[in-house]
């Protein structure tokens with residue numbers, strides 16, 4: 451068996467982590483042969499709750515889990531970690547947009563960027579889940595200049611999973627038969643869920659989702675809106691934001707980043723834009739990517755029609771505005 455790797459989860463006493471920690475500990479992300487040392491960060495008032503989580507992890511009796519380190523100190527939490535799940539942040543309530551959380555949350559990601567820079571391994575892979583995830587990831591990377599900016603990503607995998615689930619339900623096939631649905635842009639209600647490049651495997655034949663569904667208005671309108679507003683719909687029903695599905699998406703994102711994507715299939719991740727598809731640089735924007743040897747690459751050469759161009763511009767503009775606001779909050 452390989453040596454254990456250190457993995458930090460922030461917001462470890464919260465809702466998402468309650469599902470996420472078990473998924474990580476049992477091997478869903480780093481593989482079923484990779485032992486782990488889990489570093490659990492939360493704020494000082496949550497330390498008693500966190501002790502309860504530590505007890506439950508012990509009671510799960512998971513062979514891969516070699517040690518659990520609960521802490522409120524970022525210096526301890528980020529020390530020598532190879533992977534960071536940055537979940538800890540305030541969730542939105544009904545009626546809020548995710549960007550309304552900027553003033554409450556963005557400073558957390560400045561502090562954690564600085565701590566990653568100082569204490570983490572230089573090849574640490576960072577996934578930001580806490581909202582607004584894209585802009586928080588951008589800020590985090592700015593405060594960790596010694597770590598490559600490619601190592602900071604934001605989670606749009608939940609949107610991808612939601613989109614894939616909607617398409618497969620519409621066609622009436624199991625979810626794994628649908629692939630290459632793309633989430634472009636911000637993890638917000640301006641995101642562009644795009645099924646125009648998606649394919650479905652029907653009785654061993656690969657067909658485009660568009661030719662199978664044969665309903666452009668559903669694909670361009672109903673589907674887009676369902677996915678854009680799914681987080682709000684869950685909050686309206688649960689009175690709390692998505693947690694189980696968010697945890698599952700975080701494991702999918704990190705598993706693919708560490709273990710690679712399947713040939714011919716792509717996944718969506720918020721990554722620092724290099725200007726591909728005319729997206730402004732220096733934003734964390736969700737693109738379709740493939741992953742090999744721990745490195746992601748943006749899928750190139752996809753056809754972007756005028757409808758899609760417009761959608762990409764809207765979500766890109768929102769991210770530029772968020773970035774400006776985030777910088778103003780930090781400098782205030």
Ligand SMILES: NC(=O)C1=CN([C@@H]2O[C@H](COP(=O)(O)OP(=O)(O)OC[C@H]3O[C@@H](n4cnc5c(N)ncnc54)[C@H](O)[C@@H]3O)[C@@H](O)[C@H]2O)C=CC1
Nearest residue numbers: 461463464465466492538539540541579580581605608696
């Ligand atoms: N990107 C995505 O797809 C999704 C993002 N989210 C976001 O994830 C975040 C967490 O959601 P939940 O777990 O439901 O919230 P929660 O409120 O249940 O848990 C958050 C935890 O973070 C802790 N925390 C706050 N500040 C911290 C800091 N500076 N350092 C470490 N821990 C800190 C809190 O004490 C709490 O235990 C929210 O911002 C939510 O909006 C939620 C669902 C999906």
Ligand SMILES: O=C([O-])CC(=O)C(=O)O
Nearest residue numbers: 542581608681682691692
């Ligand atoms: O909607 C929210 O605030 C939580 C979230 O990010 C999601 O469920 O996608």
